[in-house]
Amino acid sequence: MSLAIAIITDLSAITVLAYVLYFRRHRRRDLLLSYVALNIGVLAVTIALSSVEVGIGLGIGLFGILSIIRLRSDQITQQEIAYYFVSLVLGLIAGLRPTPEWTAPALSALIVLAMFVVDGHWTASRSRRRTITLDRAYLDESELAQVLRTTFDAVFVRFEVLELDLVRETTLVDVRYQAAKTTGRSVASEAAAEIPASAPMQESRPDAAATRQRVSA
Template sequence: MSFAIALATDLIAIFVLAYVLYFRRHRRRDLLLSYVALNIGVVAVTSALGSVEVGVGLGMGLFGILSIIRLRSDQITQQEIAYYFTALALGLLAGLHPSPMWLTPLLSLLVILAIAILDSPLVASTTHRHTFTLDRAITDRSALIAHLTEIFDAETVRVEVLDIDMVRDTTLVDVRYKTKPARRSAHAEAAAPSQQTGSATWMPETTNAKVR
């Protein structure tokens, strides 16, 4: 009975996580399949191990193996990594189905609620991050921040200079900024990716984090 409740909880939870929360917000079908497959696989393997005597070391080894999954074909964002580990956690909860039997549904609900709230457009919706190439070399940090503030029509700007090329006269920056609430980045929206705008050129955000 305990496992049946845990399994039903997991099926509902992974549907909400993968489809309702992730896919409808981020629209990546390949990762939708990955989250569901990971979750089902974890439930199956954990349940099988629960039927035999295994040591703590084997359980930790399993968790470690599942935690170093790596997508070699594409880069994923930190948000998508968070969804991976949530799918993994839900699968482990269902497979282990700890006592009392209401504990798995409760913990699964808490995890889903946390993801739903933290990944909601209502949370920090005016804060953005981009990797940005300016078509001139700027060595003065104050001037750089002022220039980026004007480009993004931002309220606050934090910038990390990744590269200054004096030969090509370019500056590569990782910029995090908060748009002004009253004038939600009308200027920034005019700067489409891969197009030159004023004295800057958009580049896709580079996120090197991969699930391992």
């Protein structure tokens, strides 16, 4: 596989993955930069190490690259870590330049297509995960399940009690549930329709004018 094909394959794959799939869906510019930088860096080092004739040298070099990549930010979700891993894999596939030449483009396209499908809004669109603190210590799991099902309007609930405080009467729960199908109008739109927005403004203007008159007097 030629070097030009490897670079074009990798740049095309990381553009689709980082910008088209990730950024347009999740809108984090900092991670967009991280994915592209990681991918290009792994590609460059892999191409440089591929010229080493001894196979163990390439293996040790790649191990050194992977050992310095650590994810310590608390703001990175498991979903975003998956994008990190895929960005790294795309760089390795293109940098190793496997034969025949269609192998790297085919594998890269397959990986990007898998991310497109799995991270799409149509895949498990009603599945949710929440961490919730309840103002009561629930010892009965069946009662707790019913409370969570009612709270989240869920058709299926699976939970794990993370902390049970009998002194403060609280329960910390990690909840995985499937939300019920929503109707046409959302709760927010109905609430906004019931509140007359112009009424408070009209009532407050005479008071403000009277206040200015008293101050000037």
